Amino acid sequence: MTNDQSDSSEQQDSTNSTGVEVQTSTIRELLTGKELTVPDYQRPYTWTPDNVRQLLSDIKLFSRSYDEYRIGTVIMHEEDKTHNLVDGQQRTVTFAILLNALQNRFKISEDKKISAHLQIVSNPTTVSNIQANEQAVERAINNWDDTYAQQFYDYLLDHCKVLIVTVHELSEAFQMFDSQNARGKALDPTDLLKAFHIRQMEQDGVTHAREYELVRQWEQIPPVGLHYLFNAFLYRAKQWSHGVSIREYGFTAAQIPLFEGVSISQENPANNWSKVYLLARQCVNNYKRDNGVLERSKVASQLEYPFQIDQPVVNGETFFEFTEHYYQLARNLGLWGEPTLELNETSGEIFDFMQIKASTNWRYRQVKDLFFCELLYYVDRFGEQCLNEAIRLFFLYAARLRLLLRSLGFASVNSYALALSTRYDGNQRMFEIIRNAKAPEDVLGISLDERIEDIPRNEDLLQLYKKITDSSHGTSSDGDREYGAPFQGVQNRDQLADRLRDLAKQGITDRWMLFQLLEQKHVTRHESKSWHWYSDGLFEFTRKDDILKWISSAIQPVIASANSESDNNDGDAQ
Numbered sequence: 001m002t003n004d005q006s007d008s009s010e011q012q013d014s015t016n017s018t019g020v021e022v023q024t025s026t027i028r029e030l031l032t033g034k035e036l037t038v039p040d041y042q043r044p045y046t047w048t049p050d051n052v053r054q055l056l057s058d059i060k061l062f063s064r065s066y067d068e069y070r071i072g073t074v075i076m077h078e079e080d081k082t083h084n085l086v087d088g089q090q091r092t093v094t095f096a097i098l099l100n101a102l103q104n105r106f107k108i109s110e111d112k113k114i115s116a117h118l119q120i121v122s123n124p125t126t127v128s129n130i131q132a133n134e135q136a137v138e139r140a141i142n143n144w145d146d147t148y149a150q151q152f153y154d155y156l157l158d159h160c161k162v163l164i165v166t167v168h169e170l171s172e173a174f175q176m177f178d179s180q181n182a183r184g185k186a187l188d189p190t191d192l193l194k195a196f197h198i199r200q201m202e203q204d205g206v207t208h209a210r211e212y213e214l215v216r217q218w219e220q221i222p223p224v225g226l227h228y229l230f231n232a233f234l235y236r237a238k239q240w241s242h243g244v245s246i247r248e249y250g251f252t253a254a255q256i257p258l259f260e261g262v263s264i265s266q267e268n269p270a271n272n273w274s275k276v277y278l279l280a281r282q283c284v285n286n287y288k289r290d291n292g293v294l295e296r297s298k299v300a301s302q303l304e305y306p307f308q309i310d311q312p313v314v315n316g317e318t319f320f321e322f323t324e325h326y327y328q329l330a331r332n333l334g335l336w337g338e339p340t341l342e343l344n345e346t347s348g349e350i351f352d353f354m355q356i357k358a359s360t361n362w363r364y365r366q367v368k369d370l371f372f373c374e375l376l377y378y379v380d381r382f383g384e385q386c387l388n389e390a391i392r393l394f395f396l397y398a399a400r401l402r403l404l405l406r407s408l409g410f411a412s413v414n415s416y417a418l419a420l421s422t423r424y425d426g427n428q429r430m431f432e433i434i435r436n437a438k439a440p441e442d443v444l445g446i447s448l449d450e451r452i453e454d455i456p457r458n459e460d461l462l463q464l465y466k467k468i469t470d471s472s473h474g475t476s477s478d479g480d481r482e483y484g485a486p487f488q489g490v491q492n493r494d495q496l497a498d499r500l501r502d503l504a505k506q507g508i509t510d511r512w513m514l515f516q517l518l519e520q521k522h523v524t525r526h527e528s529k530s531w532h533w534y535s536d537g538l539f540e541f542t543r544k545d546d547i548l549k550w551i552s553s554a555i556q557p558v559i560a561s562a563n564s565e566s567d568n569n570d571g572d573a574q
Helices: 027-032 050-067 087-104 124-141 146-158 171-181 191-203 208-219 221-238 255-258 272-296 317-332 344-359 362-382 385-403 412-416 429-435 440-446 458-471 493-505 510-519 544-574
Strands: 013-015 022-028 068-079 081-088 160-167 521-523 531-533
Touching: 013 385, 022 027, 022 255, 027 087, 027 317, 050 068, 050 087, 050 146, 050 412, 068 087, 081 087, 087 124, 087 146, 191 208, 191 221, 191 255, 191 317, 191 429, 191 510, 208 317, 208 531, 221 255, 221 317, 221 362, 221 412, 221 429, 255 544, 272 362, 344 385, 362 385, 362 412, 362 429, 362 531, 385 412, 385 440, 429 544, 440 510, 493 510, 493 544
Parallel strands: 068 160
Antiparallel strands: 013 022, 022 160, 068 081, 521 531
């Protein structure tokens, strides 16, 4: 083998009006001509020995018949004389592995080796795959004779070529990445969203350091988890809450405008609807600017943008914060790993079912996704208020659908969520109820039809469902105070009003009283569709709202007295 470098191939250079540089380079020039870096926002090196063996086979095949082998395109983002690999990382790292292995086979001394100018971010996946591929290459080339090894080495370095595209704006690099990859396998919608919002950051004047930080944060979310988050939860909650029918894998490129909203850099004073979101963004930015040190030292409380799934997205930087916010929220709710929630015994059983049985039994996959979609949307709106009651309600809602049908597909889930079919008698449009709710009681106070069918093969779900529905007493959100007992033995309206006033003195709201009356079956719906006291005709109302009005009027003296005492206390303080 000779150690002298051959003459560089003739490079075909061009620079267009936007400052994008395009040139054809040999692998030798690619690896030694520039300082290359795999930026830390890139995903790990994932090629396996099978990929490497396929590359070796392709090079061997082309070397027999062609003087030149164009392997592909490498997209770089040039910044401060460093060239960050935006696309082409897998092949470029593999070229470096091949170069090093071949030079080791020929026992070239370190001072005479051709060194690849390539810096790689070290993480367990990358390190493991590099080591596996180094071993695969070593086994392959050790079976070659010296003549073929020399021919392969020369062909790899000086006859294999790539098209190098160099840009000076990160947004342009990602835009080209999208275009390049769209020619083959369709990009995931999340990749398109990432590129769109990176371009928005460029237009908004976000610093490169902040861009890198946000993209790196994005890339740390596993791609499968990222798609699952958007498709099964954010997209569905956003659509179902507005009464829109969807398909199971409906989150495609055509739906990404749902997550493209308000642009900071494109002001339009006539768009009054967007002003509140821009004002919120500016308020948070100003607070962090003025209190950054105090926030980091925990002297001042942290202020985050008030995200809501069903509100328009602020483009650019805020979108990446939006994604991270909901990924962490989903993790806290137990979508990936143990939940970081204070659960009572019933909620613990529900989560055990969802995380163990529903995650391993395909029959319950739709139940699990519907349950967590409801829970994520509820917690997004009300935090952890009345959480155990919400978990119970959403489990009964999702489980009932599975227990009503022998075969459950997503079309049935969609119809159930939107109450489109009469076969689910008494069903509720749960997502619209959450969207329109002003307080947790507006959600938890709804009445569910709990009738089911005893379908074989759902025994474990049926057992848990019956255990929860057969429970005769509910508990408050702190798990301590019983609500069922105060209504037992009530014989007339005056007694009921007295019990309601006793609860009001404990700080219980009228909506919670209604919720407990319905939950504990003290008030039930008659065949005539009117509402009755469970034991007799104590009262009869046409609508639940009428019951609420009656409760409010019954406890009004307690509320008025409490307000009067508060006013007197304020006067004494003055």
